[in-house]
Amino acid sequence: MSEFTQTATVTQQQTVVQPYIRYDPEYVRTIPGIVKIVCIVLNLIGFICIEFSYFSYRPQGSFFNTVSMLGFWFSGIMLVFYLFHVCEKFHKIPWLKIELYFCAAWAAMYMIASSVAAATSIEAFQAAAFFGYCAMIAYGVDAFLKFKSVRAGEIAQGSRTVHVQQQQQTVSTLTA
Template sequence: MDPESALPSTHRTYTTTTTTIDTTVRFDPSYVRSLPGTLKVAQLVLNLLGFICVSVARNSRAHNANWFSFVSMGGFWITLILLLLFLFHIIEKLHFIPWLLAETVYCAIWTFIYFTAATAVSSMSNYEGVFIAASVFGYIAMLVYGFDAYLKYISWKAGELAQGNRKTTTTTVPT
């Protein structure tokens, strides 16, 4: 005989589930060795290399070069801020922000604008060879941002957290 079937019909069992996320700010250098961390570091390096290539060109004031400089430095600073937020686990403290969705949108936008910037600067390759190098770095950055956007999208659709783990506690209370 089932123990609950012997109870009066007014007996009910309530289950309470509590989800907690560790929100302590701490430095975690192991993030750089993870795939998302490695992608961010690669994006930083490609942004910086592309910017340097365009900056040393004699025609660095041309509108195509300025567009590429804006894209590479914008990507550098935004990605650096995101990397620092992840390195110090500040993302977990701000867990109410849909980080995976935000990063998916950011990476997708940067994929597109890197395509336009790399194409614009490659059109100037007749003037200086350094623009060829900048466009190569730009196209590689476009691919890295696109791959990162894809991974973030998959994680977002799966309902994963951007960083950290959920700790779920289930309590069953008979009343």
């Protein structure tokens, strides 16, 4: 007599979203919302440090300003998308992956831009480098949070529930 076990697994996903645009100020009280606001503020402060310097025309300053303004606009637009639930309306777009890749790339870009700015003898550039390193950490934290969310199978807004059913069946056969 031989026995073998047969297992069948059924996975069901249910995504619940409200597909209309509405203003929801609660996002700024969440951890991703706070991190996004911190990124925006640090981008702006670093940009101002370079721009109010007499040497803002130098290549180091231009590169830092490019990095800070691209980060400012991307993070600002994403904040507006989350506040007005645009990400929930278009939930099929992989918002978390887009943000994950951007935040990881921007952490690296800020490391380079801040190092270049810190290597100068201009105090305003060194102050901008400090805020750039802080922004690098903030973007790194945001990338880590997005990585955990992507790995858990979450969506940017709304909810996704996963139901897993597992059935086992033992089959016995008689052999002569």
